[in-house]
Amino acid sequence: MTDERRPExxxxxxxxxxxxTALGKMMKLLRERKGLTQKQFGEMVGYGPDAISSMERGVRxxxxxxxxxxxxLLEAGGLFLEAIPEVREAMAKVxxxxxxxxxxxxxMEAEAVELHQYSINAVHGxxxxxxxxxxxxxxxxxxxxxxxxxxxxxxxxSRQQLFSRRPAPVVSYVIEEHVxxxxxxxxxxxxxxxxxxxxxxxxQNVEIQVMPTRVEEHPNMDSAFxxxxxxxxxxxxYTEAQGYPRLITxxxxxxxxxxxxxxxxxxxxxxxxxxxxxxxxxxxx
Numbered sequence: 001m002t003d004e005r006r007p008e009x010x011x012x013x014x015x016x017x018x019x020x021t022a023l024g025k026m027m028k029l030l031r032e033r034k035g036l037t038q039k040q041f042g043e044m045v046g047y048g049p050d051a052i053s054s055m056e057r058g059v060r061x062x063x064x065x066x067x068x069x070x071x072x073l074l075e076a077g078g079l080f081l082e083a084i085p086e087v088r089e090a091m092a093k094v095x096x097x098x099x100x101x102x103x104x105x106x107x108m109e110a111e112a113v114e115l116h117q118y119s120i121n122a123v124h125g126x127x128x129x130x131x132x133x134x135x136x137x138x139x140x141x142x143x144x145x146x147x148x149x150x151x152x153x154x155x156x157x158s159r160q161q162l163f164s165r166r167p168a169p170v171v172s173y174v175i176e177e178h179v180x181x182x183x184x185x186x187x188x189x190x191x192x193x194x195x196x197x198x199x200x201x202x203x204q205n206v207e208i209q210v211m212p213t214r215v216e217e218h219p220n221m222d223s224a225f226x227x228x229x230x231x232x233x234x235x236x237x238y239t240e241a242q243g244y245p246r247l248i249t250x251x252x253x254x255x256x257x258x259x260x261x262x263x264x265x266x267x268x269x270x271x272x273x274x275x276x277x278x279x280x281x282x283x284x285x
Contacts, residue, residue, distance in 0.1 A: 019086055021058030023067075028056040030074035045069045046164065048199060050192070054130050060157045063164060064088060105228075105238050105247055110162060112169055114229035116261055118220065119175045123184075123193060125156050126163075127173065127200060127208075132193045133157070135185030168205040174264045177213045180281055187285055194282050201275055209268035210277055219263040227258055 031041050038049040038056070045066050047055075054060035062070070064084045071080035109115065117124045123132060133156050137149045144152070162169060180197075183190035201208040211218075226238040237248040237257045248254055269277060 019083075020061060023062055023080070023083055023087070024056040024058040026076075026079065027062065027070055027074070030070075030076055031056075034074055041073070044073055048196070050129055050131075050196070054157055060130075060154070061161065062087065063161055065164070065166075105245070106159065108228055108230045108233075108236070109159065109226075111231050112162075112228045113167075113231050114170045114227075114235075115162075116172045116227040116258075117174075118224050118226075118261060118264060119173065119179055120224045121176075121179065122182075123175070123179060123197075124173060126160055126171075127197060128156065129189070129193050129196045130157060131189045132185055132196075135189055163200070163203065163206070170205055171203075172207045172209070172265070174209050174211055174261070174268050176211050177277070180210065180278065183285075191282060191285050194278055194285075198275055198278055198282075201271060201278075207271050208274055209265060209271060210274045211264060211268045215267060217267075219267070220260045225257055225261075227254070227261060 031038070034041075036044075038052040042049050042052040045052075047066070051060060055062045055066070064087055067080040067084055067087065070076065071078060074080075115126075117126070122136070125133070128136070130153060133153045134149060137144055137152050163171070180194065184193070197208060200206055223239050223241050227235060228238065229235045234249075234251065235254055235258065237254045239246050239248070248257070268274075
């Protein structure tokens with residue numbers, strides 16, 4: 001009998017998957033012994049129930065600060081504290097699992113002091129729930145196999161850890177209103193995604209604004225883009241169209257994009273009105 005094995009994913013090859021899965025299982029076991037729901041435990045450590053679920057299943061890295069809190073709250077007796085060095089190493093390895101052309105940008109994103117994004121057709125990856133991200137990759141053409149989908153979802157969720165980084169980066173979004181009307185993944189997944197946007201919008205370092213469809217004049221009828229301010233480096237811009245990325249470092253080009261973004265923020269709904277609109281769309285589902 002031949003030994004036919006599927007190829008290892010990068011995460012499996014470097015041991016990251018096994019570490020995250022083991023830690024997640026232990027955290028779940030200790031949480032349940034304490035009689036805590038994922039929501040209750042999440043409130044204690046500053047994460048939502050979906051994020052806790054992802055951590056317990058090994059899909060999302062449990063950050064060192066969460067391990068520190070979990071060790072005390074769940075009375076792990078130092079078990080989680082001992083794993084922190086390995087987790088830090090795993091987090092570094094996670095960054096290398098992005099496609100080669102994306103790694104430079106991913107590294108800057110992870111350490112940026114400011115991030116500003118304009119979304120024209122989809123919810124930005126850093127704002128996506130696990131279910132939404134899975135739906136996005138599952139419907140991509142050409143089709144991806146399930147193993148690849150799970151890996152890409154995991155990589156996307158790992159990037160979201162920057163929201164809880166200390167010191168926290170300054171983050172803002174301008175999202176076209178029609179993005180909020182497209183029920184990616186179905187009604188329940190879409191409702192969860194809208195609720196997640198509301199949750200993130202209440203973070204002290206994050207501002208989300210919606211560009212109303214009714215706006216008659218728009219300063220940017222081109223593609224979506226990201227603006228990054230890497231630590232101790234000049235601001236850069238990033239765009240991607242049909243899988244072709246472009247990292248823009250020319251100061252004059254970056255200035256023009258930043259200027260358009262500033263105008264868009266002035267035209268878009270303020271954060272408070274944006275939350276009201278999202279709540280209304282949730283009620284209408």
